Each structure stands twice: as C-alpha cells, then as structure tokens.
Amino acid sequence: MSSESCQVERRVRLSADEVGTVLELASAAGDTDGAFPLSEHTVLHLRHGGDVPSVHLIARERGGRLAGYAHVDTTDVVDGPSAELVVHPMGRRHGLGRALVLAALAAAGEADPAGRLRLWAHGDHPSASALALSLNFRRARVLWQLRRSLYAEMPAPVLPDGVVLRPFRPGADEEQWLALNARAFADHPEQGRWTPADLRVRMAEPWFDPAGFLLAEREGRLVGFHWTKVHGELRGEGGEHPHHHDPIGEVYVLGVDPAEHGSGLGRALTSAGLRHLRSHGLDQVMLYVDESNHAAVALYTRLGFARWSTDVLFQRI
Structure with a gap:
C-alpha cells in the first residue's frame, strides 16, 4: 500500500459505524505502539459529536478499508488549530502519515489565517518525531504518563x-x-x-x-x-x-x-x-x-x- 493508492477525504461528521471503525483502528495502533493514539478530547468528540466544528480526515485503501484517520480541531482561536492522527500498523512507511498531516495543515490553514497547527504525538515514537520535524514542526510541550x-x-x-x-x-x-x-x-x-x-x-x-x-x-x-x-x-x-x-x-x-x-x-x-x-x-x-x-x-x-x-x-x- 502507498499513499498514492489511498484517498484522503474530508468530513464534518461521521456515522456511528464509522466512529466504531475509527476507534477499532486506534485500538489496533495502540496495541502495537503501547500508547493509544487519540486523546480523550478527540474520543469524546467522536462518540458524542455535537455542534462544535471539527474536521475528520479519512484515508481508505482503494478497496474501502480504513487505513488512517486524522482529527483537526479548529475551535481554539488563542493557540490555533490542533490535530491528532493514526495510521493502521499494516499501512505504515508508505507516506500515509505525511498525507494526513498535509491534509490537516490544509484544513487548519482555512480556519487560521496564520497557518498555525499543533500536532500531538502520543508515545513519542521516533517515526512521529521524524515526520513532524521534516514538515517544520518543533517540540513545544511534553506530557508524561x-x-x-x-x-x-x-x-x-x-x-x-x-x-x-x-x-x-x-x-x-x-x-x-x-x-x-x-x-x-x-x-x-x-x-x-x-x-x-x-x-x-x-x-x-x-x-x-x-x-x-x-x-x-x-x-x-x-x-x-x-x-x-x-x-x-x-x-x-x-x-x-x-x-x-x-x-x-x-x-x-x-x-x-x-x-x-x-x-x-x-x-x-x-x-x-x-x-x-x-x-x-x-x-x-x-x-x-x-x-x-x-x-x-x-x-x-x-x-x-x-x-x-x-x-x-x-x-x-
């Protein structure tokens, strides 16, 4: 699988079935990485939705299977938009994470004229750091468990x-x-x-x-x-x-x-x-x-x- 063989679509809302599939994907990644890839804030938004605007980025294989997901929260006018993403363990090292970050940057740029984006990496894995640094992000905050x-x-x-x-x-x-x-x-x-x-x-x-x-x-x-x-x-x-x-x-x-x-x-x-x-x-x-x-x-x-x-x-x- 490569990033070219996947389609990243932007959504405002997800169906209950889609939410379940995203959480299953996150659980699979968490079992592999030893750290759940989505914060409580994102999980609560997925489960409960509501009127708070956000962007869901869905990446699927051409066959339709979910391969990656990103959540972009554009509501913080003080600190700017924030995002989290997860890629299925079987779909890594093919550029899908980069494609999701670029899509998140595009969505954030539409909401924030300054082009800001904060990106959480749960688990501090070297691959996540390498991707973030390659796209001109810097380490701004560290949270310990x-x-x-x-x-x-x-x-x-x-x-x-x-x-x-x-x-x-x-x-x-x-x-x-x-x-x-x-x-x-x-x-x-x-x-x-x-x-x-x-x-x-x-x-x-x-x-x-x-x-x-x-x-x-x-x-x-x-x-x-x-x-x-x-x-x-x-x-x-x-x-x-x-x-x-x-x-x-x-x-x-x-x-x-x-x-x-x-x-x-x-x-x-x-x-x-x-x-x-x-x-x-x-x-x-x-x-x-x-x-x-x-x-x-x-x-x-x-x-x-x-x-x-x-x-x-x-x-x-």
Missing part, C-alpha cells in the same frame, strides 16, 4: 485543619467545582477552560463514578479535589475481566485552590484517591503531568510514581 503500583506502601491522608473529604454530588456541586477548577488551573492551556458542557459530557461517560470524585471542603467552600477514573471494567463476580487487559486506575484530575498551596492538601488528596482506587481491587494507577510542572512531578515522585510513557505536542514553525 506516570505509573505506580497500588500494592506499594501508601501513606494515610493527613488533611489540613478544618478540611473534610466527601464525594461529588451530581446536580449540586457542578458550579462550585467549575469555579475551583478554573482557579486551580488558571495557567493550564486546557484544564482551566472547562465549561459546564465539558463537565456534563464526562459525567455522561460510563466510567463516571461520583464516589471516586473526592472533594475537599472547608466550611462549605470547596478547596481541592481528586477526580479518579477507572480504565476498563472491574472484575466480575467470577473474577474474570470483560476486557483483554486488566483495568487500571487514573489520577484523572487533581486540583488545589491556590490559597491552599503549601498546606499538604495536594498530598492528602492524592493519597485518599489512591486508597479509593485500591479499595476496588485495582493494582496499578496512572496519571498525566506536564514535564515542566516541576512541583507536581516532585509530588508524584515522592508518592512512588515513575515515568511510563511520553506524549509530545509539536507546533508548526
């Missing part, structure tokens, strides 16, 4: 005076949590911009569990939170796993009010969330953190986390 065993020693959470923990209450806590999230991540390029719609779409996901969304409260005011997540389903009654891989916990989002920095609340929330995940029989936990966030990296390292994989954001020069 860290992991730790939940069987390893885990410190008991020690909360600051006056702080209590409780689970998230759907229908009651959304507004106050969004305000805290904006304060905690005021300088974060994505997390601090969450809207009510961003929260609702995640609460509608099958993995959402209010009991694992831990809130720290002082005198009725939220001051921190640890939102945990479980990838894959927990064991059934017979001890079997319904998926081909064991489930793994995630420190999905951990946030602390800036006024609480230095109080030990972040460490206490981390420990409380890890203990919650362990109580479900999970044996491993993961999280994502910016390489440049030295304070968070130091906290997680002290709590036994170590680097597992790397995602890189490339930016068009």
Whole structure:
C-alpha cells in the first residue's frame, strides 16, 4: 500500500459505524505502539459529536478499508488549530502519515489565517518525531504518563485543619467545582477552560463514578479535589475481566485552590484517591503531568510514581 493508492477525504461528521471503525483502528495502533493514539478530547468528540466544528480526515485503501484517520480541531482561536492522527500498523512507511498531516495543515490553514497547527504525538515514537520535524514542526510541550503500583506502601491522608473529604454530588456541586477548577488551573492551556458542557459530557461517560470524585471542603467552600477514573471494567463476580487487559486506575484530575498551596492538601488528596482506587481491587494507577510542572512531578515522585510513557505536542514553525 502507498499513499498514492489511498484517498484522503474530508468530513464534518461521521456515522456511528464509522466512529466504531475509527476507534477499532486506534485500538489496533495502540496495541502495537503501547500508547493509544487519540486523546480523550478527540474520543469524546467522536462518540458524542455535537455542534462544535471539527474536521475528520479519512484515508481508505482503494478497496474501502480504513487505513488512517486524522482529527483537526479548529475551535481554539488563542493557540490555533490542533490535530491528532493514526495510521493502521499494516499501512505504515508508505507516506500515509505525511498525507494526513498535509491534509490537516490544509484544513487548519482555512480556519487560521496564520497557518498555525499543533500536532500531538502520543508515545513519542521516533517515526512521529521524524515526520513532524521534516514538515517544520518543533517540540513545544511534553506530557508524561506516570505509573505506580497500588500494592506499594501508601501513606494515610493527613488533611489540613478544618478540611473534610466527601464525594461529588451530581446536580449540586457542578458550579462550585467549575469555579475551583478554573482557579486551580488558571495557567493550564486546557484544564482551566472547562465549561459546564465539558463537565456534563464526562459525567455522561460510563466510567463516571461520583464516589471516586473526592472533594475537599472547608466550611462549605470547596478547596481541592481528586477526580479518579477507572480504565476498563472491574472484575466480575467470577473474577474474570470483560476486557483483554486488566483495568487500571487514573489520577484523572487533581486540583488545589491556590490559597491552599503549601498546606499538604495536594498530598492528602492524592493519597485518599489512591486508597479509593485500591479499595476496588485495582493494582496499578496512572496519571498525566506536564514535564515542566516541576512541583507536581516532585509530588508524584515522592508518592512512588515513575515515568511510563511520553506524549509530545509539536507546533508548526
């Protein structure tokens, strides 16, 4: 197969069957590479769609089989369009990745007069770096995935005076949590911009569990939170796993009010969330953190986390 034998078509929406085929392709690539090629943002957009405009680039063999996919998000007027792509493991080294990036650049150029494009590479594979650099992209941001065993020693959470923990209450806590999230991540390029719609779409996901969304409260005011997540389903009654891989916990989002920095609340929330995940029989936990966030990296390292994989954001020069 070569890039000449494939057709790249641009779409605004995909059918449910096409979404399923794209996710199957992504899973096949993830199994081969050891890193899922699409972010949660892209997967949620694929599953739920909505009115937010984006571009889907579909590459098929002449026989019709899906060979590659790219998602272009043109909605960020501050940082510019962003894209992710995946090529089937059997279709690599034939120029298809380059064809998808060029198509993504064309779509981004129509939406952004400056011709900007940010390109995520999940797993930081040498081939992805070589392709990006050959097309005049530079490494702009590095995101680490860290992991730790939940069987390893885990410190008991020690909360600051006056702080209590409780689970998230759907229908009651959304507004106050969004305000805290904006304060905690005021300088974060994505997390601090969450809207009510961003929260609702995640609460509608099958993995959402209010009991694992831990809130720290002082005198009725939220001051921190640890939102945990479980990838894959927990064991059934017979001890079997319904998926081909064991489930793994995630420190999905951990946030602390800036006024609480230095109080030990972040460490206490981390420990409380890890203990919650362990109580479900999970044996491993993961999280994502910016390489440049030295304070968070130091906290997680002290709590036994170590680097597992790397995602890189490339930016068009």
